[in-house]
Every structure is written in C-alpha cells, then in structure tokens.
Amino acid sequence: MTAAPTQSRSRQARFRDHVGTAQRTWDDSTVLLNLPQDQKFTQRHAAAGLLVFGETGSGKTSGPGRTLALKCLRAGYGVLVLCAKEEEALDWIKYARDARRSRDVVRIEVGGDFRCDFLLNEMRQYGSSTLSMLGTFKNATAILRQGGGGGAENDQFWQSSSDDFMKNIIDLFKFSHLVAWEICKLDEEDKTTPPTFGLDEWLPPTNVPCILALLNLMQTAPSHQEEYDEKGRFFVECRKVAEKVAEILSDKNNKYGDRISVFSRTSPEEIKELWRLVENYWKREWASALSGASGDNKTHDSIRAYAKSTIALLERDKIANLFRRVKTEDGRYVDTVTPEQLGEGKIIIVDVPILRWAESGKLASCIWKYTAQRFVERRAKTRNDRLEALEQEYASHLEEAQQEVDDIKARGLSVWRPWDGAALKKAEKKLNDLKREHGQKEKEIKDSVRPVVIWADECQNFVTPLDSTYQATARSNRGITVFLTQSSDSLDKEMGGGAAAEKARNVLIANLTTKMFCANTNPPTNHMAAEMIGQTIKTLTSSGSNRARPWSLVGGVSTGKNQQINYDVMPEVFTKLKKGGPPDFQVECILLGNEVFPDGRKWMRITFDQMFQ
Numbered sequence: 318m319t320a321a322p323t324q325s326r327s328r329q330a331r332f333r334d335h336v337g338t339a340q341r342t343w344d345d346s347t348v349l350l351n352l353p354q355d356q357k358f359t360q361r362h363a364a365a366g367l368l369v370f371g372e373t374g375s376g377k378t379s380g381p382g383r384t385l386a387l388k389c390l391r392a393g394y395g396v397l398v399l400c401a402k403e404e405e406a407l408d409w410i411k412y413a414r415d416a417r418r419s420r421d422v423v424r425i426e427v428g429g430d431f432r433c434d435f436l437l438n439e440m441r442q443y444g445s446s447t448l449s450m451l452g453t454f455k456n457a458t459a460i461l462r463q464g465g466g467g468g469a470e471n472d473q474f475w476q477s478s479s480d481d482f483m484k485n486i487i488d489l490f491k492f493s494h495l496v497a498w499e500i501c502k503l504d505e506e507d508k509t510t511p512p513t514f515g516l517d518e519w520l521p522p523t524n525v526p527c528i529l530a531l532l533n534l535m536q537t538a539p540s541h542q543e544e545y546d547e548k549g550r551f552f553v554e555c556r557k558v559a560e561k562v563a564e565i566l567s568d569k570n571n572k573y574g575d576r577i578s579v580f581s582r583t584s585p586e587e588i589k590e591l592w593r594l595v596e597n598y599w600k601r602e603w604a605s606a607l608s609g610a611s612g613d614n615k616t617h618d619s620i621r622a623y624a625k626s627t628i629a630l631l632e633r634d635k636i637a638n639l640f641r642r643v644k645t646e647d648g649r650y651v652d653t654v655t656p657e658q659l660g661e662g663k664i665i666i667v668d669v670p671i672l673r674w675a676e677s678g679k680l681a682s683c684i685w686k687y688t689a690q691r692f693v694e695r696r697a698k699t700r701n702d703r704l705e706a707l708e709q710e711y712a713s714h715l716e717e718a719q720q721e722v723d724d725i726k727a728r729g730l731s732v733w734r735p736w737d738g739a740a741l742k743k744a745e746k747k748l749n750d751l752k753r754e755h756g757q758k759e760k761e762i763k764d765s766v767r768p769v770v771i772w773a774d775e776c777q778n779f780v781t782p783l784d785s786t787y788q789a790t791a792r793s794n795r796g797i798t799v800f801l802t803q804s805s806d807s808l809d810k811e812m813g814g815g816a817a818a819e820k821a822r823n824v825l826i827a828n829l830t831t832k833m834f835c836a837n838t839n840p841p842t843n844h845m846a847a848e849m850i851g852q853t854i855k856t857l858t859s860s861g862s863n864r865a866r867p868w869s870l871v872g873g874v875s876t877g878k879n880q881q882i883n884y885d886v887m888p889e890v891f892t893k894l895k896k897g898g899p900p901d902f903q904v905e906c907i908l909l910g911n912e913v914f915p916d917g918r919k920w921m922r923i924t925f926d927q928m929f930q
C-alpha cells in the first residue's frame with residue numbers, strides 16, 4: 318500500500334515544487350528552445366519579443382505556445398497570462414503543475430479574492446510623482462474608453478484637456494483621501510488620539526479603487542459658486558491634513574512610518590508649498606476658469622461627462638471590483654495580488670476570458686497588462702540604483718589600480734631596475750582581478766532581475782498602441798512579450814482599422830523581433846511573411862533560335878539574361894506546414910529571427926512536438 322502523497326514526498330521534492338520562487342539568478346544565455354543547425358533560442362532572444370502567427374487549428378497554442386510556456390515556467394520566470402478562451406486558465410494551471418510551480422499560480426476571477434488597486438499601488442511606490450500618476454491614470458482611462466484599443470495619445474479628451482486640472486485632482490486626492498484616511502485610521506487604531514479630521518462625509522469608502530475615486534473627484538469638482546462655497550470646508554480640512562503631514566514628516570520618530578509613502582521624499586516645507594499651490598489652483602485658477610470669458614461651463618461639462626461615462630464602463634459587470642482592495646480581519650484594506658509579485662515569480666492568470674466577459678474581459682486584461690508593463694519599467698530603477706552603488710564602491714579602487722600600472726609604465730622599464738617588471742606584472746594582475754570581480758558583481762546584479770513574461774494567446778484582443786512603446790525598452794528590463802494571433806488582418810481590425818491601426822500594427826510587428834509563422838491560408842499574412850523573410854534575385858539565361866530549320870543558313874541564335882525576383886520562402890509554403898494532430902503530432906513553423914544562422918539565412922523551418930513533456 319502506498320502512503321498518502323503528502324507524507325511520502327521527500328524534502329527534495331518539496332524544494333523542487335518551489336522552483337519558481339527558489340531560483341535567484343537568470344542568465345541571458347538560458348536556452349528556451351534548441352533549434353536546428355545547433356542554434357539556440359535563448360532568454361536574450363525572448364526578451365526582444367516573440368510573435369506567433371497561424372490560422373485556427375494550425376497548432377500555435379499546442380505547438381510553439383505550449384513548449385515555450387513550459388520552458389519559461391521551468392526557467393522560473395514570472396508570468397502574466399491574459400485569457401481569451403475559457404479553457405486557457407486551466408491550460409496554464411496544468412502547465413504550472415507540469416513545471417512543478419502550482420504554488421506560484423494566482424488566478425484573478427470576477428468575484429474572486431485576488432484583487433489589486435493598481436493605481437493606488439503605483440501611487441504608493443517610493444518617490445512616485447504626480448506626473449507619473451497622471452500618465453498611468455490617463456492611459457488607464459483611455460484603455461477603458463477605447464475598449465482596450467488605445468493609450469492617452471489617441472484619446473480625444475486627453476489630447477484637448479489641460480493637465481493642470483488632473484494634476485491638482487491627484488494632489489488633492491493624495492492629501493484628502495489617501496493621507497487623511499490613513500492618519501485617521503492609525504489614530505483610531507492607536508486609541509490615544511481621537512480622529513482629527515472631518516473629511517469622511519466627502520470621501521468615498523476606503524476600498525473604492527483609486528481610479529474610481531479620482532473619477533469621482535473629477536465629476537464632483539466645484540462647478541459654480543454655490544458648490545464652491547460648499548466645498549470650502551473640504552479645502553479647509555485638506556489644509557489641516559497638509560499641516561499634519563508636514564508635522565509628522567519633521568518628526569523623525571513618527572509612528573506612521575512609511576504609511577504616508579506618497580510624500581516620503583518631500584520635506585515639510587515642500588508639503589506646505591504643495592498645498593499652497595493646490596489650494597491656489599482650486600480657489601483662484603479653477604474658479605476663474607469657470608467664470609471665464611465664454612461664461613458657460615463647457616470645460617467642466619466635458620470633464621463631468623468624461624468621468625461619468627468612464628465610471629459607467631468600470632461599473633459594468635462589476636469589473637471595478639477586480640481593483641478593489643480586500644478587507645482583512647483586522648479591518649485593514651490590502652491588495653491580495655500585486656504586479657510586484659511577478660518579479661517574485663508568481664504566475665498571475667487574469668481569468669476574465671473575452672469569450673465569456675466580452676468587452677469587460679478585455680478591459681480587465683488590458684489594465685492588468687498595462688500594470689505589469691509599468692512594473693517592469695519601474696523596476697529598472699532598482700537595478701540601476703544597485704549598479705550605481707557598485708560603481709561607487711569600485712570606482713576609486715579601480716582608478717588607484719590603474720594609476721599604479723600607469724605610473725610604472727610612465728617610468729619606463731629598464732634593465733637597471735629589473736624589479737619594475739615584476740611590480741608591473743603584480744599591478745596589472747591586481748587591476749585585472751579587480752576588473753573581473755567588478756564585472757562578476759555587475760553580472761550578478763543584472764542576472765538577479767527575474768524575467769517577466771506577458772503572455773497573450775489570441776493577442777488581437779489585447780493589443781494596444783502602448784505595447785510598442787513598452788516593447789522598445791522591454792529587452793533591457795527583461796520584460797518578455799509572447800503574443801500569438803491568427804493573421805495580420807486580425808491585429809488591424811482590433812486596433813480600430815484604418816491607416817493609424819495599420820501603422821500601429823506594423824510598429825508592433827517590427828518591435829516583436831522574433832516571428833514564428835505556423836500554417837496559414839490567409840494570403841496577406843503569407844505574403845507579409847514571405848516579404849519579411851526576403852527575396853533573392855535569380856538570373857535566368859535563355860537562348861533561342863530564329864532559323865527556320867536547324868540546318869538553315871538564314872537567321873541566327875540569340876541568348877538573353879533575365880532577372881527574376883523570387884521569395885526565399887514562397888507564400889504557398891505556409892499553407893502546407895504541419896498542423897499537429899495524428900499521426901505524428903507535429904507542428905511546423907518558419908522562424909524568422911534577427912540574427913543570421915550558420916547557413917547564411919535569417920529563417921529556419923522548425924518542428925514542435927505536441928507531446929512535449
């Protein structure tokens with residue numbers, strides 16, 4: 318009889334189970350795929366982006382998709398999975414099990430307990446500025462409004478609006494909602510000081526997602542004198558908050574610690590100055606804008622309408638709940654999943670499949686994708702800070718060692734001073750050892766950054782023009798994008814069609830460096846693939862005779878050279894690639910990379926085994 322599985326598992330097996338979070342370094346030469354001609358598809362290639370094309374049933378999910386997913390999981394990467402189909406979450410749960418990473422899976426579902434207030438999370442980042450918040454807020458609302466299809470630069474509203482208004486909304490939010498509430502809450506916990514502020518009647522409950530709270534503030538900004546007077550008290554209370562924050566920050570031993578992290582890099586004087594500016598804006602600039610030359614409230618009306626319709630989008634299907642923090646037993650509100658966990662090796666599955674949740678699924682997934690992208694961009698700073706600290710640690714030692722070598726060389730070696738030769742050798746060795754040590758430590762820091770994969774099968778549902786911007790810097794930040802789709806047309810259609818969509822699609826295709834083309838009968842995609850792979854010019858020699866009879870003396874023989882341009886891979890080749898299934902369960906594709914392979918080509922035909930374990 319066998320023992321219960323949990324009891325029979327050895328320590329080694331339990332350790333193996335946790336391969337994801339246990340791993341600590343990731344070398345760029347980690348092999349993800351072994352290719353023909355002894356070539357490798359490595360982590361470095363993957364970080365430059367991968368795009369897989371293939372018609373329905375061509376085997377892209379079960380061939381290259383599954384193989385790469387397992388490799389990425391076994392390499393211990395963090396993964397964000399966006400789901401178009403219902404079965405995708407289950408597929409990934411199986412992949413995680415096969416890679417012994419079940420414990421790293423976090424499944425985000427509508428009504429589930431894994432939630433994150435992405436905007437608040439970003440706001441709390443050490444040193445997060447109002448401007449960076451503004452960027453995230455604008456892009457997130459633009460994504461919501463364009464059904465996933467855009468960033469702020471394509472949103473009419475943000476193009477024509479003034480940033481001043483929103484910057485002041487965000488600062489007001491920081492003072493009123495975030496800081497005031499936290500101070501009150503801590504005072505309440507403390508029980509020694511009664512709550513100081515009377516902001517509650519204006520503030521939404523604390524677990525209202527930050528994006529909704531900002532939209533609410535937008536909607537309720539005072540729009541005429543009466544309302545303005547009413548809000549007057551609100552501003553007075555906010556000033557008290559600002560003063561309290563300044564007081565707290567000037568006390569080194571303050572009990573609030575990093576709870577007021579939104580202002581953690583700001584001095585008490587700066588806090589007071591910031592409030593003066595915010596108050597000035599609302600009491601003077603905004604008020605005069607409202608009673609402006611036009612005499613109507615057009616600006617305010619459009620802001621109010623924008624906020625209202627965006628709130629409606631967020632509230633549809635309770636999508637906003639995915640971004641609502643969870644209340645703990647001790648009454649605190651916390652994020653139960655964060656983008657930072659991707660950097661710790663979690664596999665976050667956004668299980669709000671498009672086929673079931675339609676637009677709502679798309680919005681939730683696109684917001685999560687954007688959140689993960691922001692995280693990957695943001696964490697580059699931590700790595701750079703560590704590299705800078707290392708540089709400072711070694712700079713003077715390296716300079717000294719170099720100086721020693723230079724000094725001996727400047728004196729010149731002489732047969733009369735043979736000891737100089739030995740001294741030079743010693744100094745050079747010291748310099749080289751130091752350089753090697755420095756290089757090693759630099760590599761350790763770079764390799765300690767865990768690759769984060771953003772995975773989107775049927776990616777046409779999730780692409781936004783912002784992806785190209787992200788992809789431009791993702792490689793150096795170890796952000797791996799894997800997109801799978803049917804055809805180039807499907808990308809166009811989802812990006813809104815027209816010339817702008819075509820341009821955005823081309824940029825995205827160009828930025829995802831490696832392409833895999835599985836079987837396809839879509840002519841534009843096959844022509845695009847053939848075009849990208851390249852053409853060779855063939856010279857054909859032809860000869861002809863215009864003599865009536867071969868033995869005739871009248872007439873002559875003519876020879877000619879014809880140049881013919883041929884695709885290296887003809888478009889019809891893609892129609893005949895293996896699609897998986899019986900008898901051999903193989904999926905074929907043409908891989909196009911950005912490096913030249915030993916045979917002088919930039920492409921090769923590769924085969925995936927659907928039974929890959």
Ligand SMILES: Nc1ncnc2c1ncn2[C@@H]1O[C@H](COP(=O)(O)OP(=O)(O)OP(=O)(O)O)[C@@H](O)[C@H]1O
Pocket residue numbers: 371372373374375376377378379380803896897898899902927928
């Ligand atoms: N594990 C498997 N073993 C055997 N056959 C499989 C396996 N997975 C898929 N297939 C078969 O292989 C073919 C390709 O399936 P796959 O789902 O990978 O295609 P796809 O390109 O992702 O299609 P779609 O665009 O519809 O998602 C299908 O005929 C499918 O039935």
Ligand SMILES: [Mg+2]
Pocket residue numbers: 377378379774
């Ligand atoms: Mg598929």
